[in-house]
Amino acid sequence: MLDFPTICFFVNLLVIQALVLPLYYAIRVSKWQQALLAITGMVSLGVITPRLLVFYVPFWLFVALLHRVTCWCRGTRIARVVFVLSLVALLVPLVAWKLLPVHFVNLFNLLTHHFLWTYCRPLGVIDSIKDYLLPLGLSFATFRALDLLIQTYVDAIPRQTISRILAYGFFAPVQIVGPLVEFRELGDSGNAARRFRLDEFVSGAGLVFIGLTKVYVLAFPLRSSREIFTYADVNPTLTVWLHLILFTWYFYLNFAGFTDIAVGAARLFGYRVQGNFNRPYFRSNIQLFWANWHMSLTRWAQRNVFVPVGGYRKRTQTRAIFATMMTIALWHDISIPLALFGLIHATALYANRLWQDHPAAKRKAPSRFNTIAAACATQLFVTLTFPLLALPMEAIPMFYGRLIGLEYAG
Amino acid sequence: MEDKLIILFAQVLGVSPESLSDATGPEDTDEWDSLKAMELVSAIEEAFAVELTTAEIMKMRTIGIAREVIRGKGIDI
Incomplete structure (x- = not known):
């Protein structure tokens, strides 16, 4: 990016x-x-x-x-x-x-x-x-x-x-x-x-500035974290984990920064377009993550895949979830790692939907501790699936092997 | 006179009727997620005894458009 x-x-x-x-x-x-x-x-x-x-x-x-x-x-x-x-x-x-x-x-x-x-x-x-x-x-x-x-x-x-x-x-x-x-x-x-309108112009210029800050001040120093996908086999497990976490932030800040510039530039023309990110890494379940990550793509998929495939009916909602997530994944690239990414996230969304329907989930509001723990777990899950966006199929076993400390002999 | 459609949306979304209008849509209402959208379709079909087609549901991007669609089925709301 x-x-x-x-x-x-x-x-x-x-x-x-x-x-x-x-x-x-x-x-x-x-x-x-x-x-x-x-x-x-x-x-x-x-x-x-x-x-x-x-x-x-x-x-x-x-x-x-x-x-x-x-x-x-x-x-x-x-x-x-x-x-x-x-x-x-x-x-x-x-x-x-x-x-x-x-x-x-x-x-x-x-x-x-x-x-x-x-x-x-x-x-x-x-x-x-x-x-x-x-x-x-x-x-x-x-x-x-x-x-x-x-x-x-x-x-x-x-x-x-x-x-x-x-x-x-x-x-x-x-x-x-x-x-x-x-x-x-x-x-x-x-x-x-x-x-x-001066207020819109100032707000647009402000967004462009925030975007530039995210891209050049926050994301730029983290850019070398991408290299972990090439050199995971020669790095200690702890380094692989650290770089993977840094990569998730690089990926987010870079993408969100360019989006802010785009939204700000649109506002300079007098158009208020919706943003793409709303603190996605602080969400307490995978559904909320997707509702706040690359939101314009998620909304697109909801409008044009989830609803037509039957997401508004209980009996067809499961297939709609899978069709939606596969579309989002394959939009990035048509490849086996991306198909896996879509499948894993669709399964997580389906599991989350089942949990939300469960009486225990509706009984009482979660405590602050549980909410923070859930946000950490969601973030960990997302972090662990991001390598699928960056790695070729043949490198995937090696990379995940390194994350659990396996030595790579190849 | 109370607006039956607004009250229905308020009940399903769990928000106050005063916060909703015909211009309200999922983009400006955090509570209006895909799960709630499904509940809304069921609630509308049940409350007004109508069956919505896929194209109609795809069109219903605001409460106002939902009202037009329901009116198009001969329901006076």
Whole structure:
């Protein structure tokens, strides 16, 4: 997460915002503000490398088209078929990237650069000096597009103009590291233009500052803890434990810091988007942890997986819990360690649900000591599952072996 | 006149009716988690003798939208 493109993106974004904001607030017409938002997002991506634009402009135009088609088909016989085909079409690039990362990234870089070189030589020349790049923000873009389409299908979002969808798709603050904002978080303003408000501006700038502090002051010194996943076999057990604990804090502070910057930058544009973290490491059970960790992804999965799979009915809730957690896990990467991560957390959530239904859990409020002990146990559980996010399958037995003091002979 | 839907939400969520309005949704109510959402669906179906479809439940993101959905089923609330 604390890598060069992400840092560059936010530095560029803040500079671009400083230039764009006077014009943004001088425009008193909503649709022109939205057009400026979309252009700002495109420039922010294009500055990293123009290649990203060759992918994302057609992607969001395609989303706008699917949104229109879904609206037209609403209430007809073919609505469901069109909807399912649309979802599949949107998922193709993301799934291809997760399943065939090398092939997809090669193809992504070659085709997009070739397009620029052939049809837009000046941008092609600029693109030539840029590094080989992953399709930054694709997981976030795909899930935001899916959310828009699903909400359109269930008639929670009426027909939108292309400029509004592009403003949502290219909303710069959330493009690279989220949060996974809903369309209505950016689209519910109706036709009213955003007016400059000093209190919102100060609050946004404050959040950006807090985010920068988390990333550069708190998380940065902990970054070397990541190396424990490479060198666990040559370190004493105590060191492995210590680095694992430090990694959980690095992971949280880094991600939460970038989210704060994104939420603050959104607020500078006059949009209040919801945050991603609310003291997740101090929660007393796994359900509360997930309700406060990467909250925008959890909310996304609740809306679009948990409810449709039947999470609101007792008889189908178990399968809904498992489907939801597997979606959250596999969103990060389609791999066996991530599938294991999803399965373990789903089982823990199911066990927690059973306990909450148990009469003993309802009898009386837990004591302060029990609450603290439960928070520690939850934190330990989460810490022990985090290596699954970072390790390849073949290294997992070795790493967990080291945690219990086993010597690694390989 | 007391609002039957607001009282129902207040009872299930364990909050005071005064703290709820048609604009209230899970994002601004800590008590409205997935477990409570399940209880809310059951409570609405039982109280108003209706059956909610998956699409309707997905749409019910605020108390106001829930009211619209129930009204759409011919219930006057």
